Amino acid sequence: MMKAMDSSVAVATRTDFTKCKVAYPLGGIKRDAFRTKSGKKLSEKQWAVYDYVRKIPCGKVTTYKHVCLALGFGSPRSVGAAMRNNPFAPFVPCHRVVASNFYIGGFFGEWGSTKEDGSAGQQCKRKLDMLTQEGVTFTNNGYLSDPEAFIWKE
DNA sequence: ACTATGACAGTAA
DNA sequence: ATTACTGCCATAG
Numbered sequence: 001m002m003k004a005m006d007s008s009v010a011v012a013t014r015t016d017f018t019k020c021k022v023a024y025p026l027g028g029i030k031r032d033a034f035r036t037k038s039g040k041k042l043s044e045k046q047w048a049v050y051d052y053v054r055k056i057p058c059g060k061v062t063t064y065k066h067v068c069l070a071l072g073f074g075s076p077r078s079v080g081a082a083m084r085n086n087p088f089a090p091f092v093p094c095h096r097v098v099a100s101n102f103y104i105g106g107f108f109g110e111w112g113s114t115k116e117d118g119s120a121g122q123q124c125k126r127k128l129d130m131l132t133q134e135g136v137t138f139t140n141n142g143y144l145s146d147p148e149a150f151i152w153k154e
Numbered sequence: 155a156c157t158a159t160g161a162c163a164g165t166a167a
Numbered sequence: 168a169t170t171a172c173t174g175c176c177a178t179a180g
Contacts (some may be wrong), residue, residue, distance in 0.1 A: 156180105157179100164175105164176085167171085167174105
């Protein structure tokens, strides 16, 4: 068990995204400079979520539920809220987080919709494309095709 | 300080 | 498998 609350340090030693150009504050005072969409400072809990999600490797996905359990606080719903406010998308790979029942989940504020005609849920379609590009496949129903293979296991 | 609102999840029908 | 309803907890207003 690690003490997840102390998000000011941590994580950051992973190398998964070292080649990304986007600046992501790994900790300390620099994080105070970032604001949420509504102009508020990002909370420690939000940072904790971003730090965790950032570790999900390409080709794998996890669930909202798993994130809050791993962090040791919050709820799946609050995790979703953090994602929604994610100012680092798509650097923080929020597209690699799906619902607990392996449903595609949401993206950029839109939930679900697997309509193939694209009548709704354009953002989710995009999420689907990104994951497909990473090798993660879904059924035409909108559910993860092979959870055993694609769910990220630490 | 308080109420409303979600990128969820568990349960029941 | 899908819908409906309820608990959840962190933000937004």
